[in-house]
Amino acid sequence: MSTPQLIPFLEAQDPEIAQAIRGEEKRETEGLELIPSENYVSKAVLEADGSVFTNKYSEGYPGRRYYGGQDYTDIVERLAIERACKLFNCKFANVQPLSGAPANVAMYFALCKPGDTILGMDLGHGGHLTHGHPVTHLAKIFNFVRYGMKNPETGEIDYEALRETALREKPKMILAGFSAYSRELDYAKFVEIAKEVGAITVADMAHIAGLIAGKAVKNPFDYGFDVITTTTHKTLRGPRGGMILTRENEEYAKAIDKSVFPGLQGGPHMHLIAGKAVAFGEALKPEFKEYAQQILKNAKAMEKVFLDAGVRLLGGGTSNHLLLADVFGSLGVTGKDAQTALDEVGITLNMNSIADDPRKPMDPSGIRFGTPAITTRGFKEADCAKVAELMLAVLNNIDDAEVKTNVREEIKQLCVTHPIPESFV
Numbered sequence: 001m002s003t004p005q006l007i008p009f010l011e012a013q014d015p016e017i018a019q020a021i022r023g024e025e026k027r028e029t030e031g032l033e034l035i036p037s038e039n040y041v042s043k044a045v046l047e048a049d050g051s052v053f054t055n056k057y058s059e060g061y062p063g064r065r066y067y068g069g070q071d072y073t074d075i076v077e078r079l080a081i082e083r084a085c086k087l088f089n090c091k092f093a094n095v096q097p098l099s100g101a102p103a104n105v106a107m108y109f110a111l112c113k114p115g116d117t118i119l120g121m122d123l124g125h126g127g128h129l130t131h132g133h134p135v136t137h138l139a140k141i142f143n144f145v146r147y148g149m150k151n152p153e154t155g156e157i158d159y160e161a162l163r164e165t166a167l168r169e170k171p172k173m174i175l176a177g178f179s180a181y182s183r184e185l186d187y188a189k190f191v192e193i194a195k196e197v198g199a200i201t202v203a204d205m206a207h208i209a210g211l212i213a214g215k216a217v218k219n220p221f222d223y224g225f226d227v228i229t230t231t232t233h234k235t236l237r238g239p240r241g242g243m244i245l246t247r248e249n250e251e252y253a254k255a256i257d258k259s260v261f262p263g264l265q266g267g268p269h270m271h272l273i274a275g276k277a278v279a280f281g282e283a284l285k286p287e288f289k290e291y292a293q294q295i296l297k298n299a300k301a302m303e304k305v306f307l308d309a310g311v312r313l314l315g316g317g318t319s320n321h322l323l324l325a326d327v328f329g330s331l332g333v334t335g336k337d338a339q340t341a342l343d344e345v346g347i348t349l350n351m352n353s354i355a356d357d358p359r360k361p362m363d364p365s366g367i368r369f370g371t372p373a374i375t376t377r378g379f380k381e382a383d384c385a386k387v388a389e390l391m392l393a394v395l396n397n398i399d400d401a402e403v404k405t406n407v408r409e410e411i412k413q414l415c416v417t418h419p420i421p422e423s424f425v
C-alpha cells in the first residue's frame with residue numbers, strides 16, 4: 001500500500017492546498033491511469049523533487065556557473081548527465097530543459113537558422129504541436145513541412161513521399177517522433193534520406209524514452225541519428241522535465257548548451273535535475289528492462305481485446321505502449337463521450353484526433369490510451385485484457401448507470417490488488 005506523502009507543515013499552514021494534494025493522491029490510488037504519457041514516480045524521485053535544491057539558482061553548467069554556492073548542484077547535474085549518456089549510449093546530454101516543448105525549441109534554435117526548412121510529422125498523423133503545427137510560435141520562425149502515414153490502417157510512414165519532399169525542399173533537419181503513433185519508425189530509412197540531402201537527424205522520443213532505455217524498442221542513435229530530444233517523465237518514469245542528447249557531434253552539443261542557456265532559459269530547476277538523476281539511476285537497474293518489456297506485452301493484450309471486438313485501431317494495432325482507437329467509427333461513441341464515461345468509472349485516458357479525422361479536435365473520433373502507468377502498478381497481460389473488457393463494457397453501454405456502477409467497483413478492486421509501488425529498486 002502506497003503511504004500518503006508526509007506534509008505536516010502544509011496541512012497546518014495551507015489546508016486548501018494540502019486537501020487538493022490528498023484529493024489527487026486518492027484519485028491516483030483509486031483509479032486507473034491509461035493516459036500513455038503519464039506514470040507514477042518512486043518516492044525517491046518525489047523526495048529529490050521536493051528537496052532544498054528548489055532554493056538554488058545555478059545559471060550555467062557544472063564547473064562554470066554565474067552564482068556561488070554550487071558545490072552540490074554540480075554533483076547532481078554531473079550525475080544526471082553521466083547517467084543519461086550511459087542509458088542512451090551517447091556522448092553528450094543537456095538535462096536542463098524544463099520540459100519537452102522547451103527542449104524542442106532550444107534544439108531548433110541550436111541547429112537551425114530562422115527560415116530554415118524542417119521536416120516533421122503531421123499532428124493529425126501522430127506528430128506533436130512542436131513539430132511545426134501552424135498554431136505554434138515556432139511555425140512563424142522556421143519553415144516546417146509535414147509528412148504523414150501512407151496508410152493509417154498499417155501506420156506505415158510514406159517514406160517514398162518523405163524522400164521526394166526532402167529532395168524537393170532540401171531541409172536543414174529531418175525530425176522523427178510522435179505523441180500519438182503506435183508503431184516503430186524505420187530510423188535507418190530516415191538516416192538514409194537525410195544523408196541524401198545533407199540534413200541533420202533528430203528524434204523526439206518523449207513517449208518512448210523509457211522503452212528505449214529499457215531496450216524494448218530500437219534506439220535511434222544505433223541507426224546514426226544525430227540528436228534526441230525527450231521528456232523525462234512518461235515511460236522514462238522520472239520527474240516532469242526535458243532533456244537533449246547528442247550522439248557524438250561536439251559542435252552540436254555545444255550549440256545545444258548555448259541555446260538552452262542563455263538562449264532560452266534562465267536558472268535550471270535543480271530539484272528536478274536531482275529527480276532526473278535519481279530516475280536515470282532507477283532506469284539503469286536490470287528491473288527497468290522487465291518493466292519496459294511488460295509495457296509492450298500489456299499493450300498487446302489490450303490490442304487483442306479491442307481487435308476481437310471489431311474496434312478499428314490506427315496503425316492496425318500497436319508495437320509500443322499506446323493504442324489509438326477509432327471509437328466513433330467503430331462504436332458510434334465520440335472521443336469526448338468515451339473519455340467522460342470512462343472517467344466516471346475511474347479509467348483516465350484522453351480523446352484524440354485520428355488521421356484524416358472527420359470530427360473536430362475538441363470532440364474527435366478517437367481515444368488514446370496506454371500501459372506505462374498500469375505496468376508500474378504491476379499489471380500483467382491478463383489484468384490488462386480485463387481492463388480492456390471493462391472499457392468496452394462501458395463504451396457499449398454508455399448510458400447504462402448500472403453497468404458503470406459495476407465497472408467502477410471492479411476498477412476499485414483492481415486498484416486495491418495493484419497498489420502504486422513506492423520504490424522500484
Ligand code: DSN
Pocket residue numbers: 037100128179
Ligand atoms: N502532452 C504530451 C502527451 O500527452 O503526449 C505530449 O506533449
